[in-house]
Amino acid sequence: MARLVMKFGGTSVANIERIRNVALHVKREVEAGHQVAVVVSAMSGKTNELVAWCKDAAPLYDQREYDAVVASGELVTAGLLAMALQNINIPARSWQGWQIPILTSDAHGSARIEGVDGTALLEGFDKHHEVAVIAGFQGIHKETGRVTTLGRGGSDTSAVAIAAAIGADRCDIYTDVDGVYTTDPRIVTKAQRLDRVAFEEMLEMASLGAKVLQVRSVELAMVHKVKTFVRSSFDDPANPQPGTLICDEEDILEQQVVTGIAYSKDEAQITLRRVADKPGVAAAIFVPLADANINVDMIIQVVSDDKATTDLTFTVPTADFERAKAILEKAKPALGFGDIQGATNVVKVSAIGIGMRSHAGVAAKAFKALADKGINIRAITTSEIKFSVLIDAEYTELAVRTLHTLYGLDKV
């Protein structure tokens, strides 16, 4: 007997027919003798509907009320799945975030889970032999008791946090794809499904644009060593594929130098021309952006044509582009730079692989291969297990395919 968490996203529970199909997946695991907690998202489309209502009710809506409204979608799915399970003779009950409780920070709209009490769920397994069906994406603030949500993809994080809290042997994230791929199969037809990915790699992939899992869920899985599978809810419930296991590095026998190629369109570039080259100027620029909660990613500093000043280039999320420019324009007199330039038609392409740690020159090969294809690199960042290049958006597919081939990831 194992204890496991199964998580089903919006497309997997889009209607009652699909919820019944999910019930069959759960039934399979229960009949295998496992204790099962299921985490569900809202039926696909429902969250968008609720968000649209919020925006209509108040363009500058109160994030706490937004959370109270938007978290309701998952309550519906949890109740319906519990019913569908009972209907095929699997004892089950639904749990709302506050009933468990799942305690979070007060960052409404993107709250962090700070504690999950597994006691009631475990009692449900042991005393009532029932499946726990849990509304994902939500918790309550530990002090105010108000409903919080965890941001887009937050149900993944709910699932992993619950898996950690109840000491689950496994956390299965069911999605509309059958695992994690070496890159986006819509761009590279030769993309391959990975059997295993290390936590660190998955973390980078999620951060760098692969939308399979919420970043925070991978962090939690890594910290709590939760064996997490990404797999498909559209497989035959009686005979499903295993999907991709996200696990410790040590559990991966044949380590590739590069495991995957990710890309993110959500990047905008800002260049400040002729910034006074004096101590403290970088802080003067980036502190106001940080205060406004704008995440600055790649930073490059180049001496200007006039040799007395520097040009400073950095990227911010596209959604924050206009706001960042406004903040900088306002600070212009104090900062004393010449000019702001910006571009939103840029894309960040990244290669991720734990093998980079022990292999030199991995990124250099990429720079050459991209240059050979005539792709201009606007900025570069590297870390121990990944590197990213910022390029013009029109070269996205070409760059992804070039790197995918370069690192031997193409399916043969």
Added chain:
Amino acid sequence: MARLVMKFGGTSVANIERIRNVALHVKREVEAGHQVAVVVSAMSGKTNELVAWCKDAAPLYDQREYDAVVASGELVTAGLLAMALQNINIPARSWQGWQIPILTSDAHGSARIEGVDGTALLEGFDKHHEVAVIAGFQGIHKETGRVTTLGRGGSDTSAVAIAAAIGADRCDIYTDVDGVYTTDPRIVTKAQRLDRVAFEEMLEMASLGAKVLQVRSVELAMVHKVKTFVRSSFDDPANPQPGTLICDEEDILEQQVVTGIAYSKDEAQITLRRVADKPGVAAAIFVPLADANINVDMIIQVVSDDKATTDLTFTVPTADFERAKAILEKAKPALGFGDIQGATNVVKVSAIGIGMRSHAGVAAKAFKALADKGINIRAITTSEIKFSVLIDAEYTELAVRTLHTLYGLDKV
């Protein structure tokens, strides 16, 4: 400064446009200096959608899961109205049943409110000067902590219970009609809006088929002496009509003998022929029905043609008709009656008025008037302040109009 509860039903909050209109009604009261708690229903159509999903997920659904699903509709409206209020600069926050908390019995689907803690709401008024927007129709069971719902029209009951808990000076129930009428205006064009109705009369009207308020809400208002208005949310928010006040009998100066005529199509008649006329037989018949939660209303016993036995006629709600017959058929050997007959095409027409207490012969006049129109009376029940007659459904409109004219209720 007064403290008041305003309740808005599903059609009043059917979309964001209407929710904005509700916000204007609330704004008017806040600007008059009042402390305001608002109770809202789900957007019209939403509850039905949720109910349909439940039935689809499991024909024999778990009532506890049903409650968890169906109660979500009100959470959405509460959050949206709080946002719409903030958007016009009225401080507000939403409250979910469990947050207050509103404690109920465990009769899922038709739970009774057993306690409302007004502390947090009063603190919101005093400390934060904010409007409390409360999700109606729901609470939590005081022991299990699971979500319960109060049955159709339950938000009325939420509103009155909250009014009692916070010591409100007034509870305004906003609906799609502008008050309580002497009878259904769709049947009698000369029906008049009443300025005042006594609690007892309203209780009878609600029980006897006038669908303006949930019966339980009137009971609570009567017990806790909550001055309750029924009024229209479709009035100009800047210049609304007062509606109908439901109040103590003593507060009504000009008492009519008959205040209103109600009718209920939800009646089915069962007649047991040749029931053995011996002690205990009535109990033998009605106890099994009571055990099955079937509400028996009118009862008439007549000596049969054979003089040795009696015929027993009574009514049950239409929804319970088949079930009641099955129970009686099963008990037939023990009861020893001759035959079961039933009819569902019957209607109960009632006249209600506190003045009946002090006037003799009020009902007798009606029997004559109905007979004059050729309407056959199948059964009669009377109480201190109302009498009801069971007639063939096809005579409904004629009977209602006849009584409405008879008791001087026609608008001149």
